[in-house]
Structures are given as C-alpha cells and as structure tokens.
Amino acid sequence: MVQVKFILSCWYLIFKVWVTLCTPDQDFSKNEYVRFFETFKDVIGNKFLRPVKNWTTPVQLNITLALYEIIGVDEKAHILQTYIWLRQFWVIEFLVWDPADFDGLNKVSIPVDNIWHPDLYVYEFIEEDLSPQIPYMYVISSGRITHDKPLRIVSSCNLNIFYFPFDIQTCTLSLGPFLHTASDIVLGLHQTSEEITSESKENIQNKGEWELLNIDAKTTIWQMQGEDWSKVIFKLRMKRRPLLYLVNLVIPSAFLMVIDLISFYLPVHQIDRGAFKMTLLLGYTVVLLIMNDLLPNNAGGTPIIGIYFSVCLALMVISLLETIFISNILHQTRSNSHKVPTFLKRITFSFIAKLICFSPPESHHEPAFKNPQSDPSEELVSSPAAQSSQLIQNLLTSLSRDILVIRSHLDYRSLHEHKQEEWIRIAFIWDCFLFRLYLLLLVVFFVILISCWCMWYNA
Structure with a gap:
C-alpha cells in the first residue's frame, strides 16, 4: 500500500513539472487595459486634480435627471420624497487617447473614488441620501465622463393645499456644487425640458396618488458672499389624483x-x-x-x-x-x-x-x-198679556x-x-x-x- 502511494506521488510530480515546462509565460504588460492604466496612472490616481489644463478654465458639467417615482408628499411637514436617476457628463482633458494605441480600446470603467468628480448637492435636501452608491463610471477616448447614480431625495417643498384634493403642486430641486464656484464649474443641461418630461413619464410605473405633469429645467447663476455660483433648477409640476378623496x-x-x-x-x-x-x-x-x-x-x-x-x-x-x-x-x-x-x-x-x-x-x-x-227673551216673561201662558213661555x-x-x-x-x-x-x-x-x-x-x-x- 505504501509503494502504491509512493508511485502515485512520483507520477504527480512528473506531470506538474511537464506542465510547467510546456506552458509559455503570459506577458500581462501587453494587455490593453494594463497599458491604459499604466499610461494614465497619474491622472486616475489623483482624485483632487481638476480636469482642465488651464486652471482658469471652468469645467463644463452637463446634467440631466429622470424621475422614477414620486414616493410621497407630506402636506403637514411640507416634504416631497422622490426617487431619481441623475446623469452627469464632463470632460477630463488629461484623459484623452487614440483607440488605435490600445488595440481599439474606446471605453473604460473607472472607480469613482479614484478620479475627480463634481461635488453636486441638492439644496432642498433635508435628510441624508440613503440610495445605493454606484462604484464605477465610464470614460471614452475623447475624455468624456458619464456618471449615473440614483438619488432618493427628501426635499422641502412649499405646498399649497387650498384646492385639496384637486391641487396641483410645483416643487423645486436645485442642483449645484457645494464648494466650487462658477469660475471652477459651470452647469448646463444635457436634455431639454420636454425630453426630461417624456423620459420621466415613461419611467414612472406606480400609478399612485400623484401624476407628473411636466418637469421644467433651467440653468442660472446666483451670487452669494461675493461669488457667482452656477446651478440647475428642476421644477416638478404634479397633479393629485382625487378619486380616493x-x-x-x-x-x-x-x-x-x-x-x-x-x-x-x-x-x-x-x-x-x-x-x-x-x-x-x-x-x-x-x-x-x-x-x-x-x-x-x-x-x-x-x-x-x-x-x-x-x-x-x-x-x-x-x-x-x-x-x-x-x-x-x-x-x-x-x-x-x-x-x-x-x-x-x-x-x-x-x-x-x-x-x-x-x-x-x-x-x-x-x-x-x-x-x-x-x-x-227673559224680559218678555213678565209681560201682563202673557200671564195666561206663563208655563209655555217658561218652556220656550x-x-x-x-x-x-x-x-x-x-x-x-x-x-x-x-x-x-x-x-x-x-x-x-x-x-x-x-x-x-x-x-x-x-x-x-x-x-x-x-x-x-x-x-x-x-x-
């Protein structure tokens, strides 16, 4: 029995040596992804680098959103709860390449935490965003970044319930950078208001209490503390379905x-x-x-x-x-x-x-x-002419x-x-x-x- 085990062990060692000698060495340095990340490791690893070659040039950030759900409206607390998908587009001037240099590689996914991304903030936020975080974003050979992420927004909204339950509410979602002024980031719209409204109506599946009428989007510049700030304002106009009430x-x-x-x-x-x-x-x-x-x-x-x-x-x-x-x-x-x-x-x-x-x-x-x-008639009873008929007169x-x-x-x-x-x-x-x-x-x-x-x- 011991001899059988010894013979099997010898054959296993001979087979392993033969496989090792016959297998060619793999050169990972020739892989296009490895060469891409080696080439742009200084850009991808530096998340604090604003992606412009001229520091006086602001980053052009185009955004759009798609409304997926109107979760609820709290008339007492003036709170609107929505679930949206926010899409951001900007260009990293340091991350431009020719696809022919990397065997036709035109699109790469990059970890969000390893590259610069704008610090967008919803000004009407009143609670922490509990939506899941998307760990990657895409970059194409022209340097254009596409970053999609979901947002569960609990925002304040000035509600007018005078015409309840036939009321129409207009709530505002203002998106802008938290720290970067207009000299650093300029916001723009990737889609028109009509396109945003059409896409949102197609995405909303729940036929609940509220019906989306339209979403009006516009960009604006506002001043605070002597600085100009760029932001995009989305106005959600929605109508209550009154059948329940x-x-x-x-x-x-x-x-x-x-x-x-x-x-x-x-x-x-x-x-x-x-x-x-x-x-x-x-x-x-x-x-x-x-x-x-x-x-x-x-x-x-x-x-x-x-x-x-x-x-x-x-x-x-x-x-x-x-x-x-x-x-x-x-x-x-x-x-x-x-x-x-x-x-x-x-x-x-x-x-x-x-x-x-x-x-x-x-x-x-x-x-x-x-x-x-x-x-x-009582006075006629005492008449002298009627003495003979006194009895009859009394009866009458x-x-x-x-x-x-x-x-x-x-x-x-x-x-x-x-x-x-x-x-x-x-x-x-x-x-x-x-x-x-x-x-x-x-x-x-x-x-x-x-x-x-x-x-x-x-x-």
Missing part, C-alpha cells in the same frame, strides 16, 4: 346633504322632523371625526374641502333651526288664547306668499261669540237658552279652528319660503365650490 369624503357628505334636503318634504305638523334632522346632524359629525385622518393638517391655511365640510355642517344646523322655527309656529295651534299677530299676518300673506307665488284661500270672517247671559225661554248655549259653543269651536288654520297656513308659507331659500344657498355654494375646483384642476 371623492369616494371617501365628498360623495358621502353630498349624500347626507341630499337626505337633509329631502327631509323638508316630511309633514312637519304630523312627523317630528326635528328629531330626524338632529339624528342626521349627529351622524354627519361622526363621519367628520372618522374622515379627519384623510384630511391634510396644515397650519398654512384651510383647504376648500375643509370649508366645504364646515359649510355643509352649518347648512344642516340652519336646516334644524328652520324646523325649530316652524315647529314653534305650529305649537301656537294648541294654544287657546294666542291669535295671529297682525304684523305677522301682513308680512306672511302680503310679502312672503307673493314671493313664493302662493295664493292663500279667501279668509272668512271670524264668527261672533255671544254671551248666553245677555239674552233679552228654557229652549231658547239651550239653543243659544249650543250656538255659542259652536261659534267658539269655529273660532278656534279658524285660528288653527291661520297658524298652519302661516307655518306652511314660511316652511316653503325657508326651504327655497335653503335650496338656493345650497345650489349657489355647490356651484361656486365646483367651479373653483374645476377651474384650478384644468388650469
């Missing part, structure tokens, strides 16, 4: 308002309309408390939708007060002493009835009430007194019924007038609200 906020509130409007057709003298409206008002308040989480909480101003809910609540309170007023008028029909005041009767039948085109029925004269105590007098009492009672009931009819008629006229006034206020409010939303949303 329409289904969960506006439409349920509108349904409750329609129910409140239809409740005016309940006969107030037969059904307790006030209890129904009070229940409806309580339900609307509960709905507002539940939907409070969906509304933007912003100290900068109250949105139109907040005004809409407040006005709807106020209209429902006004509707309840109208029912209380009409119920108070109808309560007078149960009173035995109150008559319709003259001024109320004059205002109702002379002005309000004509205003709502109501023709009241012809009024009847109030029946006269006679006191049975003042019947003159008693019958006449009973008939007068019955007539007085009927006149009193007729007077009471006439008074009730007047109060009911006045209540009906005022109910019709206040209902039409309420309907007019409701229509005017909704027309103004819808007009404001539509004009802003289609602007």
Whole structure:
C-alpha cells in the first residue's frame, strides 16, 4: 500500500513539472487595459486634480435627471420624497487617447473614488441620501465622463393645499456644487425640458396618488458672499389624483346633504322632523371625526374641502333651526288664547306668499261669540198679556237658552279652528319660503365650490 502511494506521488510530480515546462509565460504588460492604466496612472490616481489644463478654465458639467417615482408628499411637514436617476457628463482633458494605441480600446470603467468628480448637492435636501452608491463610471477616448447614480431625495417643498384634493403642486430641486464656484464649474443641461418630461413619464410605473405633469429645467447663476455660483433648477409640476378623496369624503357628505334636503318634504305638523334632522346632524359629525385622518393638517391655511365640510355642517344646523322655527309656529295651534299677530299676518300673506307665488284661500270672517247671559227673551216673561201662558213661555225661554248655549259653543269651536288654520297656513308659507331659500344657498355654494375646483384642476 505504501509503494502504491509512493508511485502515485512520483507520477504527480512528473506531470506538474511537464506542465510547467510546456506552458509559455503570459506577458500581462501587453494587455490593453494594463497599458491604459499604466499610461494614465497619474491622472486616475489623483482624485483632487481638476480636469482642465488651464486652471482658469471652468469645467463644463452637463446634467440631466429622470424621475422614477414620486414616493410621497407630506402636506403637514411640507416634504416631497422622490426617487431619481441623475446623469452627469464632463470632460477630463488629461484623459484623452487614440483607440488605435490600445488595440481599439474606446471605453473604460473607472472607480469613482479614484478620479475627480463634481461635488453636486441638492439644496432642498433635508435628510441624508440613503440610495445605493454606484462604484464605477465610464470614460471614452475623447475624455468624456458619464456618471449615473440614483438619488432618493427628501426635499422641502412649499405646498399649497387650498384646492385639496384637486391641487396641483410645483416643487423645486436645485442642483449645484457645494464648494466650487462658477469660475471652477459651470452647469448646463444635457436634455431639454420636454425630453426630461417624456423620459420621466415613461419611467414612472406606480400609478399612485400623484401624476407628473411636466418637469421644467433651467440653468442660472446666483451670487452669494461675493461669488457667482452656477446651478440647475428642476421644477416638478404634479397633479393629485382625487378619486380616493371623492369616494371617501365628498360623495358621502353630498349624500347626507341630499337626505337633509329631502327631509323638508316630511309633514312637519304630523312627523317630528326635528328629531330626524338632529339624528342626521349627529351622524354627519361622526363621519367628520372618522374622515379627519384623510384630511391634510396644515397650519398654512384651510383647504376648500375643509370649508366645504364646515359649510355643509352649518347648512344642516340652519336646516334644524328652520324646523325649530316652524315647529314653534305650529305649537301656537294648541294654544287657546294666542291669535295671529297682525304684523305677522301682513308680512306672511302680503310679502312672503307673493314671493313664493302662493295664493292663500279667501279668509272668512271670524264668527261672533255671544254671551248666553245677555239674552233679552227673559224680559218678555213678565209681560201682563202673557200671564195666561206663563208655563209655555217658561218652556220656550228654557229652549231658547239651550239653543243659544249650543250656538255659542259652536261659534267658539269655529273660532278656534279658524285660528288653527291661520297658524298652519302661516307655518306652511314660511316652511316653503325657508326651504327655497335653503335650496338656493345650497345650489349657489355647490356651484361656486365646483367651479373653483374645476377651474384650478384644468388650469
């Protein structure tokens, strides 16, 4: 067994020596990549060298971006979260070669940390960028650098939520160097605003709450501390998709308002309309408390939708007060002493009835009430000519007194019924007038609200 192992070890050593002797030496110095990095090792290894031969010449840096996602908008904190890809292009004058000298090598990837790159900064940044870092960038034979990197930007944005949920927001992303002035770096645009917008709309996959309208890009020079600074401003214009808020906020509130409007057709003298409206008002308040989480909480101003809910609540309170007023008028029909005041009767039948085109029925004269105590027939009993028929006269007098009492009672009931009819008629006229006034206020409010939303949303 030992001899077998010894023989195998000898054969393995013989094979290894033979392979070593027969394999030619590899000359890595002839590789085009090795020769390239050996040639430009002073440039590639010096990341502090600004890539211009004349130190007075600024570096021309062209940038563009593609918006990939609108992550979210915080109306309370005025924060916009976006995810973009930033592309940078500049020329390193020390890194120019002829591809024929390196076996046709025209494009090389270089580590980002081993070569000069601009210190671009988003001025609206309020949180640290947590996006992944790209370790390499490309350089072509003309010296042009292409550096692409993703950015998760959490930036400040002045949001106007007055037209929520039909609002259109414009947020600004300003990119510029952190330390280099315009004498060192001059920024330019690699693409037009139309090209940036078109590419961004193609890249956005999530059909969330926000829709991108356009991206306007421009370059500018601004002064600070006596120095000129170059920067590029991207203005993101986006529109909120309001379907979620329409289904969960506006439409349920509108349904409750329609129910409140239809409740005016309940006969107030037969059904307790006030209890129904009070229940409806309580339900609307509960709905507002539940939907409070969906509304933007912003100290900068109250949105139109907040005004809409407040006005709807106020209209429902006004509707309840109208029912209380009409119920108070109808309560007078149960009173035995109150008559319709003259001024109320004059205002109702002379002005309000004509205003709502109501023709009241012809009024009847109030029946006269006679006191049975003042019947003159009792004085005829003592006539000397009627002594023989005293018994008959007494019977007739008693019958006449009973008939007068019955007539007085009927006149009193007729007077009471006439008074009730007047109060009911006045209540009906005022109910019709206040209902039409309420309907007019409701229509005017909704027309103004819808007009404001539509004009802003289609602007």
